[in-house]
């Protein structure tokens with residue numbers, strides 16, 4: 230197999246040849262057909278997340294077909310198309326797992342971070358955390374659903390029944406969520422980097438009723454906002470944009486420091502919360518919903534060997550929607 234491997238933080242991924250990994254008990258091996266590139270991959274490469282298991286192959290929006298089954302795998306078959314998300318394993322016994330919050334597990338494994346991911350031609354995954362994808366839809370189009378889509382979905386659920394919904398950072402997650410939110414009858418207010426006319430136009434095409442710079446105040450107070458941009462300075466702005474009792478959801482795994490803010494921005498029962506990881510139920514719920522919504526992902530394809538270029542383009546906002554690596 231070939232893979233793009235991170236050997237040290239803040240360095241480029243390196244092209245690597247390895248023996249095909251062998252699936253252990255309860256594991257499957259996939260031939261990767263597409264793997265999305267997520268901002269979390271950038272945080273891993275940039276050394277912004279603690280305890281990465283180096284060397285590691287990044288990538289946690291994996292679509293592929295099963296080509297080997299380890300002992301004891303039930304319910305999946307050779308040749309089946311599956312998706313492998315960020316949540317790679319949970320312990321099943323800690324208080325969070327026992328309490329229905331496996332996203333907060335004390336002893337988890339995360340794909341492309343603490344176990345090898347999908348910037349590769351093959352990957353081994355715990356079968357219980359892989360989602361059957363059926364045969365409808367294109368592999369490249371499906372890949373961004375596996376993180377941008379389903380962690381975005383968890384954030385949308387966390388935002389509550391907000392009719393007026395603000396989205397800060399109009400990248401891979403927001404471009405999917407805007408479609409879901411519009412389908413649900415919500416009004417989407419999209420905030421982009423100042424002067425980013427292309428992203429504003431993209432948001433309007435996907436149903437946003439208002440677009441503006443993240444420094445702007447929306448024309449009416451919002452019921453909730455979700456922050457996809459990893460920029461702590463947006464938190465006070467997002468709090469200022471929501472009504473009394475409104476909620477601000479931070480959806481990223483990493484964010485620059487949040488500046489100090491006057492208490493009046495939080496006063497009146499405004500809430501500031503974060504979303505961490507996903508549960509398998511989030512994945513099942515979202516992957517069932519996406520075809521009903523008719524979510525169309527906008528993707529830019531890169532060859533697997535060009536993973537560094539894809540990450541760089543993501544860092545600089547050089548494409549709309551999501552980047553997907555194709556081996």
Ligand SMILES: [Zn+2]
Nearest residue numbers: 320323326334
């Ligand atoms: Zn656990």
Ligand SMILES: [Zn+2]
Nearest residue numbers: 267269376377
């Ligand atoms: Zn991700």
